[in-house]
Amino acid sequence: QLQLQESGPGVVKPSETLSLTCTVSGGSISSSSYYWGWIRQPPGKGLEWIGSIYYSGTTYYNPSLKVRVTISVDTSKNQFSLKLSSVTAADTAVYYCVRHTGSGWSDAFEIWGQGTMVTVSS
Amino acid sequence: EIVLTQSPGTLSLSPGERGTLSCRASQSVPSNYLVWYQQKPGQVPRVLIYGASRRATGIPDRFSGSGSGTDFTLTISRLEPEDFGVYYCQQHGSSYTFGQGTKLEIK
Numbered sequence: 001q002l003q004l005q006e007s008g009p010g011v012v013k014p015s016e017t018l019s020l021t022c023t024v025s026g027g028s029i030s031s032s033s034y035y036w037g038w039i040r041q042p043p044g045k046g047l048e049w050i051g052s053i054y055y056s057g058t059t060y061y062n063p064s065l066k067v068r069v070t071i072s073v074d075t076s077k078n079q080f081s082l083k084l085s086s087v088t089a090a091d092t093a094v095y096y097c098v099r100h101t102g103s104g105w106s107d108a109f110e111i112w113g114q115g116t117m118v119t120v121s122s
Numbered sequence: 123e124i125v126l127t128q129s130p131g132t133l134s135l136s137p138g139e140r141g142t143l144s145c146r147a148s149q150s151v152p153s154n155y156l157v158w159y160q161q162k163p164g165q166v167p168r169v170l171i172y173g174a175s176r177r178a179t180g181i182p183d184r185f186s187g188s189g190s191g192t193d194f195t196l197t198i199s200r201l202e203p204e205d206f207g208v209y210y211c212q213q214h215g216s217s218y219t220f221g222q223g224t225k226l227e228i229k
Contacts, residue, residue: 047159047167047210049218063123063217096166105173107214108157112166 002027004097004113011119012091018084018118022097029078030055035102038071038082039109040093048093053080054102087120094118124149124213126221134229141198143224145211150191152215158187158196161223162207170209171196203228 008020022036029036037052051061053071061069070083084091095118099111125148135141145156154174159167169178171187174194184199198205206228211221 046222047212047220049220052218060217105153105155105176107155108169108172108178108212109159109167110169115166 002099002111004099004111006095006097006113006116008095008116008118010117011121012087013122014088014120015086018082018087018091018095018120020082020095020097020116020118022080022082022113024078024080024099029073029080030075033101034099035060036073036080037098037100037109039096039098039112040091041096041115042090042093045093050082050084050095052100052102089120092118092120124151124216124219126211126213126219128209128211128221128224130224131222132225132227134227135201136229137201137203139201139229141196141201141205141226143196143198143209143226145189145194145196145221147192147194147213151194151213154190154194155213155215156187156189156194157212157214158185159210159212160205160207161210167210198226201226 003025005023012018035052038050051071053059068085073080094115096115097113098109101107127146129144156174158171161167175187186197208223210223
């Protein structure tokens, strides 16, 4: 059974870079059928897609975050990572890693990590 | 960017009643690529409906999705106690955006 697990610091200082890693277990990140992405949810608020990556390294980003976001993949470790630069309090949220198909009618965020809370605070 | 607006913000209903949740898009959603999710407190979202009207595996048939273009609806025919939570619509026809959610609460 495929599982995703986020890891990284729970607190990041304003203006610094948020860095998270998602470890995939129970399956290969190099599957040709799937994309791997990041979604966040501020406390008590809704969901926001941040971006996604294919195992080859092809990336797609939310236009509103694109200038600050970098998503990368390490197939040897079965991991993918998120970097979000110049963070402010508005970036405080639960960050989820997800899997989706990336195309077609079935392209939904089907598998989610448990989420990790990141607080931006000095 | 396609903006999704969900209504109502909060829906208060009793078990056994019918629930109707709306999702309106700022422009037509390509290929009706519209997904509905359910999120319960402390849990991750769960896919209910793909492609505006196709139920995901294991989802009870009391959940149904309809609509096309800019107007979509999630209907829960007879509410069960476990159906209460927050429901999100999401489109993937042009990038990926979510609605702000509808909270379905017990009346």
